[in-house]
Amino acid sequence: MVRLTDAIKESLAATKIVFFATASRNNVPNAVPIGAFKIVDDETLLISDQYFNKTLANIKENPNVAISYWGEKGGYQIKGTVTLHTSDEIFRQDVAWMKELRPQLVPKSAVVMKITGVYILKPGPDAGKKII
Template sequence: MMTPEMMDAIEKELVFVATADEEGTPNVVPIGFARPLDERTILIADNYMKKTIRNLHENPRIALIPQNARECPYQFKGTVEIFKSGKYFDMVVEWAQNVMTELEPKSAILMTVEEIYSVKPGPEAGEKVA
């Protein structure tokens, strides 16, 4: 589903993550720790989340977009599973602490990408591409 270029942009860029609570109130935050594991899954580290993680517990739907939408003009939508232990949590802890030793991730968020949309300005904007 995600191309190598899409996956590269997600890993190298800051991404903006959108969630909503069970009443539909939106929340968008910048996230520095997002890494595709394969063409359908993205691992996200919960280092400082408050509203975002609360929203995901209430409503597991998520959307993200890389900071540089000119280079990667796509929005990724899907659902998440949250892990406080196990393989994905261990991966997040190792990854985060390799970047900043003082980080103590609270959970690992595994996003399954279900849809990809174009955000490229022009007639393709908003069109589903995968």
């Protein structure tokens, strides 16, 4: 079980845009900037899908994903596995969250990411090192 530290949660919460990477079953990569994400708990992120096309197709073929970000409070690469929600309570919570955050956005699905590892993004001798 991988749990985000307070420092990682603080840096992610201070970040407005992250890059969400997926890959097809044939290992064709795709990375998109996203702003509709939040920490659910120490082990889970929620990503709201309004515009995913290739990303959604990739998730359906391969649940392994990564998020990378860098901001004023540092940055990390977070890897995990995802599940899609389109009609359950998680999806309804995502729709309500978007109505509060950005009323013009209408979610197609809620993407729940269970974290499997966190890696150092900062340049230097420890770049790429798994920290949790």
